[in-house]
Amino acid sequence: MPVTSKPRPRERRRPPHNGDVLSPEPKYAKLGEEVQRFDSLRALPIGLSEQARSQSSEALNRVLADSTVLYHLYKKHHWLVAGPTFYQLHLLFDKHADEQLEIVDLVAERVQLLGGIAVGDPRHAAELTSIERPPDGAEDVPAMITRLLKAHEALIRGVRVAIELTEQNKDWGSNDLLMSDVLRRNELQVWFVAEHIVDIPLVDEE
Numbered sequence: 001m002p003v004t005s006k007p008r009p010r011e012r013r014r015p016p017h018n019g020d021v022l023s024p025e026p027k028y029a030k031l032g033e034e035v036q037r038f039d040s041l042r043a044l045p046i047g048l049s050e051q052a053r054s055q056s057s058e059a060l061n062r063v064l065a066d067s068t069v070l071y072h073l074y075k076k077h078h079w080l081v082a083g084p085t086f087y088q089l090h091l092l093f094d095k096h097a098d099e100q101l102e103i104v105d106l107v108a109e110r111v112q113l114l115g116g117i118a119v120g121d122p123r124h125a126a127e128l129t130s131i132e133r134p135p136d137g138a139e140d141v142p143a144m145i146t147r148l149l150k151a152h153e154a155l156i157r158g159v160r161v162a163i164e165l166t167e168q169n170k171d172w173g174s175n176d177l178l179m180s181d182v183l184r185r186n187e188l189q190v191w192f193v194a195e196h197i198v199d200i201p202l203v204d205e206e
Protein backbone atom coordinates (compact mmCIF):
# COMPACT_ATOMS: atom_id res chain seq x y z
CA MET A 1 0.00 0.00 0.00
CA PRO A 2 1.51 3.33 -0.97
CA VAL A 3 2.39 5.64 1.92
CA THR A 4 0.91 9.01 1.44
CA SER A 5 2.18 11.96 3.42
CA LYS A 6 -0.10 14.70 4.51
CA PRO A 7 0.27 17.84 2.46
CA ARG A 8 2.09 20.56 4.44
CA PRO A 9 0.02 23.58 5.23
CA ARG A 10 1.15 26.53 3.22
CA GLU A 11 3.20 29.08 5.15
CA ARG A 12 1.29 32.23 5.47
CA ARG A 13 2.73 35.68 5.87
CA ARG A 14 1.92 37.25 9.21
CA PRO A 15 -0.87 39.68 8.77
CA PRO A 16 -0.04 43.32 9.43
CA HIS A 17 -0.14 44.01 13.17
CA ASN A 18 -2.52 46.59 14.56
CA GLY A 19 -3.30 47.85 11.17
CA ASP A 20 0.41 48.53 10.35
CA VAL A 21 1.25 48.39 6.72
CA LEU A 22 4.35 46.28 5.93
CA SER A 23 7.13 48.53 4.76
CA PRO A 24 10.62 47.93 3.34
CA GLU A 25 11.89 51.10 5.06
CA PRO A 26 14.37 50.74 7.97
CA LYS A 27 12.82 51.35 11.36
CA TYR A 28 15.17 53.59 13.31
CA ALA A 29 15.36 53.08 17.05
CA LYS A 30 15.31 55.76 19.71
CA LEU A 31 18.90 56.48 20.78
CA GLY A 32 20.37 56.87 24.23
CA GLU A 33 18.31 54.34 26.17
CA GLU A 34 20.82 51.95 27.75
CA VAL A 35 19.94 48.31 28.38
CA GLN A 36 23.02 47.99 30.61
CA ARG A 37 24.87 50.85 32.29
CA PHE A 38 28.65 51.06 31.95
CA ASP A 39 29.35 50.48 35.64
CA SER A 40 26.88 47.60 36.05
CA LEU A 41 27.43 43.86 35.81
CA ARG A 42 25.44 41.04 34.23
CA ALA A 43 25.39 37.68 36.00
CA LEU A 44 27.06 35.10 33.78
CA PRO A 45 27.59 31.59 35.23
CA ILE A 46 31.40 31.30 35.24
CA GLY A 47 31.85 30.43 38.92
CA LEU A 48 33.33 33.77 39.96
CA SER A 49 31.95 36.08 42.63
CA GLU A 50 30.32 39.36 41.61
CA GLN A 51 33.07 41.25 43.40
CA ALA A 52 35.82 39.43 41.50
CA ARG A 53 34.09 39.98 38.15
CA SER A 54 33.45 43.62 38.94
CA GLN A 55 37.04 44.34 40.02
CA SER A 56 38.45 42.48 37.01
CA SER A 57 36.16 44.34 34.61
CA GLU A 58 37.27 47.69 36.01
CA ALA A 59 40.98 46.82 35.88
CA LEU A 60 40.68 45.32 32.39
CA ASN A 61 38.84 48.40 31.14
CA ARG A 62 41.79 50.56 32.22
CA VAL A 63 44.13 48.26 30.30
CA LEU A 64 41.70 48.37 27.37
CA ALA A 65 41.66 52.18 27.40
CA ASP A 66 45.47 52.30 27.43
CA SER A 67 45.73 49.70 24.65
CA THR A 68 43.24 51.65 22.51
CA VAL A 69 45.23 54.86 22.98
CA LEU A 70 48.54 53.08 22.35
CA TYR A 71 47.12 51.59 19.14
CA HIS A 72 46.31 55.10 17.91
CA LEU A 73 49.70 56.43 19.03
CA TYR A 74 51.41 53.73 16.93
CA LYS A 75 49.24 54.65 13.95
CA LYS A 76 50.00 58.36 14.36
CA HIS A 77 53.73 57.62 14.41
CA HIS A 78 53.39 55.12 11.54
CA TRP A 79 52.04 58.00 9.45
CA LEU A 80 54.22 60.85 10.72
CA VAL A 81 57.63 59.18 11.04
CA ALA A 82 60.30 60.70 8.77
CA GLY A 83 64.02 60.54 8.05
CA PRO A 84 66.63 57.87 7.24
CA THR A 85 64.87 55.21 9.39
CA PHE A 86 61.48 55.91 7.82
CA TYR A 87 60.93 52.56 6.16
CA GLN A 88 61.84 50.27 9.05
CA LEU A 89 59.99 52.36 11.64
CA HIS A 90 56.98 52.84 9.36
CA LEU A 91 56.66 49.04 9.12
CA LEU A 92 57.50 48.33 12.78
CA PHE A 93 54.98 50.86 14.10
CA ASP A 94 52.26 49.37 11.91
CA LYS A 95 53.07 45.84 13.10
CA HIS A 96 52.88 46.96 16.72
CA ALA A 97 49.60 48.80 16.02
CA ASP A 98 48.11 45.58 14.61
CA GLU A 99 49.24 43.67 17.70
CA GLN A 100 47.75 46.31 20.01
CA LEU A 101 44.47 46.02 18.12
CA GLU A 102 44.46 42.27 18.78
CA ILE A 103 45.00 42.99 22.48
CA VAL A 104 42.14 45.51 22.43
CA ASP A 105 39.80 42.83 21.10
CA LEU A 106 40.94 40.14 23.55
CA VAL A 107 40.61 42.42 26.59
CA ALA A 108 37.28 43.89 25.49
CA GLU A 109 35.77 40.43 24.98
CA ARG A 110 37.06 39.37 28.40
CA VAL A 111 35.24 42.32 29.99
CA GLN A 112 32.05 41.26 28.20
CA LEU A 113 32.25 37.64 29.33
CA LEU A 114 32.81 38.82 32.91
CA GLY A 115 29.44 40.57 32.58
CA GLY A 116 30.78 44.12 32.32
CA ILE A 117 30.71 46.68 29.54
CA ALA A 118 33.89 47.08 27.51
CA VAL A 119 35.13 50.61 26.78
CA GLY A 120 34.22 50.86 23.10
CA ASP A 121 34.41 54.53 22.20
CA PRO A 122 37.84 56.17 21.75
CA ARG A 123 36.57 59.31 23.53
CA HIS A 124 35.67 57.14 26.52
CA ALA A 125 39.10 55.50 26.33
CA ALA A 126 40.69 58.96 26.33
CA GLU A 127 38.95 59.73 29.64
CA LEU A 128 40.25 56.57 31.31
CA THR A 129 43.76 56.24 29.91
CA SER A 130 46.94 56.81 31.89
CA ILE A 131 48.88 57.61 28.69
CA GLU A 132 49.81 61.25 28.14
CA ARG A 133 48.30 62.96 25.09
CA PRO A 134 50.84 63.76 22.35
CA PRO A 135 50.87 67.10 20.52
CA ASP A 136 48.60 67.17 17.47
CA GLY A 137 51.60 68.00 15.26
CA ALA A 138 54.70 65.95 14.47
CA GLU A 139 57.61 65.33 16.84
CA ASP A 140 61.06 64.19 15.73
CA VAL A 141 61.85 60.47 15.68
CA PRO A 142 63.69 60.23 19.05
CA ALA A 143 60.75 62.00 20.72
CA MET A 144 58.27 59.66 19.00
CA ILE A 145 60.19 56.64 20.29
CA THR A 146 60.55 58.06 23.79
CA ARG A 147 56.82 58.83 23.83
CA LEU A 148 55.98 55.27 22.77
CA LEU A 149 58.21 53.82 25.49
CA LYS A 150 56.59 56.02 28.15
CA ALA A 151 53.16 54.98 26.90
CA HIS A 152 54.13 51.31 27.12
CA GLU A 153 55.41 51.80 30.66
CA ALA A 154 52.19 53.50 31.79
CA LEU A 155 50.19 50.62 30.27
CA ILE A 156 52.45 47.93 31.72
CA ARG A 157 52.21 49.42 35.24
CA GLY A 158 48.43 49.09 35.03
CA VAL A 159 48.76 45.54 33.73
CA ARG A 160 50.95 44.56 36.69
CA VAL A 161 48.36 45.95 39.13
CA ALA A 162 45.62 44.04 37.30
CA ILE A 163 47.67 40.83 37.39
CA GLU A 164 48.00 41.04 41.18
CA LEU A 165 44.31 41.82 41.59
CA THR A 166 43.14 38.94 39.42
CA GLU A 167 45.48 36.59 41.28
CA GLN A 168 44.03 37.64 44.66
CA ASN A 169 40.51 37.09 43.29
CA LYS A 170 41.44 33.78 41.61
CA ASP A 171 40.20 35.10 38.26
CA TRP A 172 42.64 32.88 36.40
CA GLY A 173 41.19 33.54 32.96
CA SER A 174 41.86 37.28 33.23
CA ASN A 175 45.17 36.61 34.97
CA ASP A 176 46.38 34.39 32.12
CA LEU A 177 45.19 36.87 29.47
CA LEU A 178 46.98 39.75 31.19
CA MET A 179 50.24 37.83 31.57
CA SER A 180 50.39 35.83 28.35
CA ASP A 181 48.82 38.20 25.87
CA VAL A 182 49.12 41.72 27.26
CA LEU A 183 52.24 41.85 29.45
CA ARG A 184 54.53 39.69 27.32
CA ARG A 185 53.52 41.34 24.06
CA ASN A 186 54.04 44.83 25.48
CA GLU A 187 57.41 43.93 26.99
CA LEU A 188 58.51 42.56 23.63
CA GLN A 189 57.35 45.69 21.84
CA VAL A 190 59.29 47.83 24.34
CA TRP A 191 62.47 45.94 23.47
CA PHE A 192 61.99 46.34 19.70
CA VAL A 193 61.27 50.06 20.01
CA ALA A 194 63.94 50.89 22.62
CA GLU A 195 66.76 49.43 20.51
CA HIS A 196 66.23 52.30 18.04
CA ILE A 197 67.47 54.94 20.46
CA VAL A 198 70.66 53.15 21.49
CA ASP A 199 73.57 55.25 20.24
CA ILE A 200 75.82 52.54 18.79
CA PRO A 201 77.30 53.12 15.31
CA LEU A 202 77.21 50.36 12.72
CA VAL A 203 80.91 50.69 11.97
CA ASP A 204 83.67 51.96 14.32
CA GLU A 205 85.22 55.20 13.21
CA GLU A 206 89.04 54.95 13.12
Ligand SMILES: [Fe+2]
Binding pocket: 078, 094
Ligand atom coordinates in the same frame (compact mmCIF):
# COMPACT_ATOMS: atom_id res chain seq x y z
FE1 LIG B 1 49.70 52.30 6.60
